[in-house]
Amino acid sequence: MKLGIIGGGLMGKEIASALGRWFALDPSPGTARLVAVCDVSEPARDWFRRVPGVESFYSRHEDLLASDVDAVYVAVPHSLHERLYLDVLKAGKDLLAEKPFGIDRAAAQRIAEASKNQFVRVSSEFPFFPGVQEAFRYVREGRLGKILEVHSSFLHSSDLDPTKPVNWKRQSATCGEIGVMGDLGLHVCHVPFRLGLRPKTIYAQLQNVYSERPDGKGGFAPCDTWDNATLHTWCEGDIPVTFETKRMAPGQMNTWSFEALGTEGGVRFSTKEPKTLWTFEPGKEQRWVQTDVGHRPSFPVVTGPIFEFGFPDSLLQMLAAFTAERNGTLEGRFGCATPDEALLSHRLFDAALRSQKGNTVETV
Numbered sequence: 003m004k005l006g007i008i009g010g011g012l013m014g015k016e017i018a019s020a021l022g023r024w025f026a027l028d029p030s031p032g033t034a035r036l037v038a039v040c041d042v043s044e045p046a047r048d049w050f051r052r053v054p055g056v057e058s059f060y061s062r063h064e065d066l067l068a069s070d071v072d073a074v075y076v077a078v079p080h081s082l083h084e085r086l087y088l089d090v091l092k093a094g095k096d097l098l099a100e101k102p103f104g105i106d107r108a109a110a111q112r113i114a115e116a117s118k119n120q121f122v123r124v125s126s127e128f129p130f131f132p133g134v135q136e137a138f139r140y141v142r143e144g145r146l147g148k149i150l151e152v153h154s155s156f157l158h159s160s161d162l163d164p165t166k167p168v169n170w171k172r173q174s175a176t177c178g179e180i181g182v183m184g185d186l187g188l189h190v191c192h193v194p195f196r197l198g199l200r201p202k203t204i205y206a207q208l209q210n211v212y213s214e215r216p217d218g219k220g221g222f223a224p225c226d227t228w229d230n231a232t233l234h235t236w237c238e239g240d241i242p243v244t245f246e247t248k249r250m251a252p253g254q255m256n257t258w259s260f261e262a263l264g265t266e267g268g269v270r271f272s273t274k275e276p277k278t279l280w281t282f283e284p285g286k287e288q289r290w291v292q293t294d295v296g297h298r299p300s301f302p303v304v305t306g307p308i309f310e311f312g313f314p315d316s317l318l319q320m321l322a323a324f325t326a327e328r329n330g331t332l333e334g335r336f337g338c339a340t341p342d343e344a345l346l347s348h349r350l351f352d353a354a355l356r357s358q359k360g361n362t363v364e365t366v
């Protein structure tokens with residue numbers, strides 16, 4: 003698979019560096035080579051000159067799409083998702099899209115409709131931590147008994163600093179009205195949705211704490227996005243599930259967590275303790291048991307099983323899953339988020355906006 007990247011910012015560089023360790027996958031789930039990059043910014047393009055194998059550097063995405071790449075990873079501001087994703091699909095290329103998969107529900111719907119004839123998946127890497135895979139299997143195997151509640155959260159804290167300058171993720175025009183939900187939301191939906199937890203109704207609590215931020219030029223600019231979102235939902239099967247995304251969660255630096263509790267068991271994982279899986283053993287002496295899960299990802303790598311797993315490893319696993327599924331060799335392993343899952347997340351966020359506006363319970 004010859005891969006191109008459109009958008010060589012934070013995530014474009016992360017994906018390039020994860021691809022640079024492709025040879026660590028053993029056995030290899032297929033070939034994936036980064037050959038071309040496009041960014042409107044020259045310094046961003048120039049960074050990729052250090053990446054072995056990248057032969058073409060474009061300032062216009064149309065030129066990258068006219069090249070012989072097979073698939074494209076696109077990581078640009080949310081306001082550009084629809085136009086660029088549709089252009090990728092029109093050019094006949096497969097697509098690894100970034101979340102939230104369009105700036106709003108209507109855009110996501112149009113992209114999903116255009117995605118029917120090509121292989122399209124959406125980036126969401128945390129489920130590829132071995133501990134998350136263990137937690138997923140635990141729930142799938144029915145070890146919870148009757149499910150009592152599920153909590154899925156992704157928490158940041160750097161926005162607590164009011165002097166942090168504004169950027170495109172903090173303005174509705176470029177991030178979307180859904181704000182933090184667009185930024186962090188698919189990350190908390192991927193695992194619950196894959197477990198079949200589909201939200202029926204929602205009561206949302208959204209907060210916009212700082213309404214302006216330094217503009218980086220000596221003045222201030224509006225910061226009109228939701229900073230924190232707690233979505234209380236009833237999912238099919240009458241299961242309460244909370245989806246929590248926050249940019250202002252004191253003490254939390256990119257903390258992705260999942261907890262599921264049931265009548266016969268429970269399971270917890272958090273990237274705060276990236277190698278630790280907690281499982282609940284009911285009985286007379288109720289206890290939470292801590293297990294070190296080690297470096298045992300779905301797609302084996304040369305890294306020893308006792309070593310720690312981290313964020314770049316989860317991106318490599320996600321790329322392996324994208325490649326394997328595209329080749330038809332996923333073989334039951336956990337796959338990347340689908341356009342349908344991204345669209346369902348948009349329906350949830352859209353209902354959250356309605357709920358916040360009227361302080362009401364809304365149908366998803």
Ligand SMILES: NC(=O)c1ccc[n+]([C@@H]2O[C@H](COP(=O)([O-])OP(=O)(O)OC[C@H]3O[C@@H](n4cnc5c(N)ncnc54)[C@H](O)[C@@H]3O)[C@@H](O)[C@H]2O)c1
Nearest residue numbers: 009010011012013014040041042043046077078100101125
């Ligand atoms: N999966 C994750 O963990 C994760 C983390 C952060 C961001 N993201 C997502 O990745 C996407 C990009 O976020 P980021 O943090 O990398 O942003 P960024 O601002 O760091 O990078 C965006 C890049 O896009 C470039 N760009 C803008 N317009 C362009 C165009 N028309 N053609 C080509 N390039 C263009 C910019 O010059 C910039 O280099 C967003 O959808 C965001 O939600 C995902």
